[in-house]
Amino acid sequence: MSGLTRRALLGTAVRGTVLATMGGGAAFLVQKAHGQVVWQVDAARCINSRLGEAGVEACNLCTTECVVALSAVRAVNEYSKCGRCNICPAYFNITSAVDDLGLPSEKLCPRDAIERKPIGKVDPEDPANNFYEYIIDEVKCDGCGKCAIKCKEPLGLGSIVLKVRYDKCVNCNRCAISEKCPKDALQQLPVGQALR
Amino acid sequence: MQYRQVQMIGGKFHSAVRGLATDSRGWLYAAGDSRIQVFDPAGALQRQWTTPRPPHSVAVAGDGSVYVGQEARIDIFDASGKPVRAWTNLGILGPVTALGFVGNSVLAADAADRAIRRFDLTGRFLNHIGKNNPVNGFLIPNGVLDFAVDAHGVIHAANPGKHRVERYSPAGDLLGHIGKFDGNDPAGFTGCCNPTNLAVSDRIYVTEKAVPRAKAYDFSGKLLAVIASSVFDPNVKNMSIAAAPRGRVYVVDTVKLAILAFEPVAP
Ligand code: SF4
Numbered sequence: 020m021s022g023l024t025r026r027a028l029l030g031t032a033v034r035g036t037v038l039a040t041m042g043g044g045a046a047f048l049v050q051k052a053h054g055q056v057v058w059q060v061d062a063a064r065c066i067n068s069r070l071g072e073a074g075v076e077a078c079n080l081c082t083t084e085c086v087v088a089l090s091a092v093r094a095v096n097e098y099s100k101c102g103r104c105n106i107c108p109a110y111f112n113i114t115s116a117v118d119d120l121g122l123p124s125e126k127l128c129p130r131d132a133i134e135r136k137p138i139g140k141v142d143p144e145d146p147a148n149n150f151y152e153y154i155i156d157e158v159k160c161d162g163c164g165k166c167a168i169k170c171k172e173p174l175g176l177g178s179i180v181l182k183v184r185y186d187k188c189v190n191c192n193r194c195a196i197s198e199k200c201p202k203d204a205l206q207q208l209p210v211g212q213a214l215r
Numbered sequence: 216m217q218y219r220q221v222q223m224i225g226g227k228f229h230s231a232v233r234g235l236a237t238d239s240r241g242w243l244y245a246a247g248d249s250r251i252q253v254f255d256p257a258g259a260l261q262r263q264w265t266t267p268r269p270p271h272s273v274a275v276a277g278d279g280s281v282y283v284g285q286e287a288r289i290d291i292f293d294a295s296g297k298p299v300r301a302w303t304n305l306g307i308l309g310p311v312t313a314l315g316f317v318g319n320s321v322l323a324a325d326a327a328d329r330a331i332r333r334f335d336l337t338g339r340f341l342n343h344i345g346k347n348n349p350v351n352g353f354l355i356p357n358g359v360l361d362f363a364v365d366a367h368g369v370i371h372a373a374n375p376g377k378h379r380v381e382r383y384s385p386a387g388d389l390l391g392h393i394g395k396f397d398g399n400d401p402a403g404f405t406g407c408c409n410p411t412n413l414a415v416s417d418r419i420y421v422t423e424k425a426v427p428r429a430k431a432y433d434f435s436g437k438l439l440a441v442i443a444s445s446v447f448d449p450n451v452k453n454m455s456i457a458a459a460p461r462g463r464v465y466v467v468d469t470v471k472l473a474i475l476a477f478e479p480v481a482p
């Protein structure tokens with residue numbers, strides 16, 4: 020992803036737009052003026068998804084710093100990358116005790132925002148004989164990043180990343196998260212690029 | 216039972232080390248970058264040759280010929296590294312991430328099809344192994360399918376999405392499995408998908424990712440030893456493993472691009 024980071028932009032006045040909340044982020048974005056820029060998380064920089072670091076704690080500044088209640092950032096599962104695993108380390112607390120079904124007994128998400136659904140018919144003889152879909156409820160999720168950091172390689176496949184949702188973001192001139200982000204991961208992108 | 220590190224082969228690879236194998240003398244064959252490198256037991260490079268495509272796996276047949284698995288093809292070399300045959304039309308869909316031999320047949324793991332294919336010595340397809348199940352193959356979110364054949368011709372295959380090592384007959388019958396998920400007990404397999412790689416001799420050796428570990432089990436599934444863990448880079452994944460004489464085990468550190476050798480410590 021190429022774009023302008025906060026540091027590159029400091030001192031540059033970027034006109035904000037008062038935004039009406041609409042259904043989907045994409046539908047919302049296409050209504051924006053040509054040449055408009057919007058904020059997005061660069062997954063390659065965000066602590067919760069950047070590769071090459073293991074054993075670090077999840078960063079929750081996207082939750083605590085955003086000016087919008089419950090944050091405009093959500094965890095998003097990119098299904099094309101998801102392994103549809105029986106035991107997802109982003110869904111389960113994988114160090115909790117194993118239950119009678121052989122699964123970890125506790126979930127990871129503090130807001131119970133992830134649903135685990137079997138794909139197809141479950142083999143009654145062996146529930147591990149199945150793929151599972153992990154669906155994030157964006158009404159509950161506050162973008163705390165706990166699931167994303169557990170999904171990243173090599174523990175997971177990196178399919179869950181944090182994203183600014185454009186039906187929630189008010190497109191601050193200077194994103195409040197970007198002011199605090201330790202990895203300078205909030206970027207301003209032209210609308211067309213954000214849509215891609 | 217404890218192991219100690221006895222050797223490290225480093226500085227020989229530039230971008231990847233994906234597959235390891237040993238021959239009957241205990242020489243080590245490493246598939247990485249776009250070449251095969253052969254090391255003697257002292258770790259000295261004895262031979263090397265290039266491969267048509269980046270290799271994913273290597274295996275040494277009883278007659279000393281060297282089979283190299285690549286994207287949708289297998290190339291066969293003589294013991295000196297001279298090309299003998301190229302199997303390019305096998306119906307394999309993706310990278311051949313493991314190779315082996317049972318009787319007069321060649322086994323190849325097709326990581327895209329998530330199954331092992333058995334061929335005769337002319338490359339004629341005989342049967343699938345591990346495909347006849349509700350998920351139509353092995354569960355390998357890690358992208359690598361690995362197996363090894365024991366002295367009795369039983370195929371042991373890692374099924375990381377199920378946290379098991381499964382046993383198959385050459386005809387493809389599932390004979391049983393060892394292993395289960397456990398995020399705390401080292402006897403179990405942790406994470407989304409482990410073990411990723413394995414080797415078999417008088418015991419079953421496996422590697423895991425996140426937490427990186429090499430471990431030894433007996434054939435009943437009892438953990439014999441955690442061979443090593445903290446020596447590996449925490450970001451390793453799909454660490455190939457090979458067994459050599461005297462209990463020696465070679466393991467690839469896929470981040471450091473090094474091969475580490477371990478041997479059991481005498482009690
Ligand atoms: S503040 Fe930066 S590092 Fe922290 S979660 Fe947000 S994007 Fe990631």
Ligand code: SF4
Nearest residue numbers: 094128160163164166
């Ligand atoms: S980001 Fe936090 S709240 Fe949202 S699904 Fe993941 S763990 Fe739950």
Ligand code: SF4
Nearest residue numbers: 085188189191194195
């Ligand atoms: S621009 Fe404003 S509303 Fe949007 S993510 Fe940043 S702080 Fe939140």
